[in-house]
Amino acid sequence: MKVVSLAKVRDTIKDLVQKANFELQDDVLDIIKEMEKKEESPAGKEVFKQILENIEIAKDEKLGLCQDTGLAVFFVELGEDVELKKDDGLGSLREAITEGTKAGYEEGYLRKSVVEDPIRRKNTGDNTPAYIHWELVPGDIFKVTFIAKGGGAENMSAVRMFAPAAGMEGIEDFVVETVDKGGSNPCPPIIVGVGAGGNFEYSTLLAKKALLRRPLGTHNADPFYADMERRLLERINNLGIGPQGMGGRITALAVHVEAFPCHIASLPAAVNIECHAHRVLSFEL
Ligand code: SF4
Structure with missing residues (x-):
């Protein structure tokens, strides 16, 4: 015991x-740096530069x-x-x-x-x-x-109860629509957690767990959902919202999908939006 x-x-x-609150973890920092290189718009590049500068200042001066x-x-x-x-x-x-x-x-x-x-x-x-x-x-x-x-990103999250016939396409369209509707409000580049299945409350919990349970940018172990993550990231980054909504290629840093068994008559789906200030830390005793 x-x-x-x-x-x-x-x-x-x-x-x-x-x-x-002071320091982003390496997986978050690495993906921000990687995506900065992929951003094409000058305004978007400038936002990435400011985000990286802010990360340095917060760490050095122990500021939020x-x-x-x-x-x-x-x-x-x-x-x-x-x-x-x-x-x-x-x-x-x-x-x-x-x-x-x-x-x-x-x-x-x-x-x-x-x-x-x-x-x-x-x-x-x-x-x-x-x-x-x-x-x-x-x-x-x-x-x-x-x-x-943070409240800004959480506010742009959503849950929807689909009929099973909506399938994968229904969920993907819902995720992209949710991100599009959020626009600049959740401080892009964002991270998108998707919960597919479960029931009404469980899908939202799955969406939040999707943000936390594996290093950022790694894919679901199930190739079916890994492909879904890749497609969603591409579709979201084709929306053109860009860093801080200034226009550009990079609206999202990563999409993580978690799935769970559900009722034969249901297909719940939830999207938990997270900003680039992804402040997550774990400990074990
Ligand atoms: S960066 Fe995140 S926590 Fe900060 S205001 Fe934007 S959404 Fe809120």
Whole structure:
């Protein structure tokens, strides 16, 4: 039985939310550099130059990559053979994640972006609650993946319930239409997470997981979905929206598709749009 200290979880998250907001990971940086070379429009090239400069400044000066430092979204994989040690006054894993988020956003001078009620809109003042997705897994794995999810890109996301006859073409048209409608709002070049199948709520979760579960720009292990990712990337980059909507070849850096079994009468599909400030970081204890 592995023992995981809640105080250790809290302290790791405090540092993790800051590091994620200050530094893009290598897979993201590599793809931005690769796509910069492919951009043809002068305005688009200039935007890439500014994005790369901003990345350097944020890392060197420990500043948020963007003023929107995002909702704190966590995916927790908790092994059935893990015992949680309630230490330092922390009574639950949720409390440890919440306290780590509060402390990290405060210490890093990261913007507090959560309102306590969707209509009355008073800021909670500490960027909590954290948005936590739990997954109970076999063994003694304890893994947490964090994404700081900005509002501009999240707002351009969509879900649709298709009849099965819509098939692959229906989903592809929906993804391209969603990106086209978003235009410059999600701060392109974007990353597109697609969830195909599941049910209404599961498809949206799949779309978000598609952004997180493998290094950026790698393809689905199933060649059918890998081909779909390639076709979608090409179609999206032919829209001409370009970096920051200034026109150009590169509207998206990558498209990731994840699929899951679904009902015989349904074909749910969700698109989770993510901006180039793709602030994702994981840790295992
Ligand atoms: S969409 Fe991304 S880059 Fe644009 S403002 Fe939001 S977090 Fe920042």
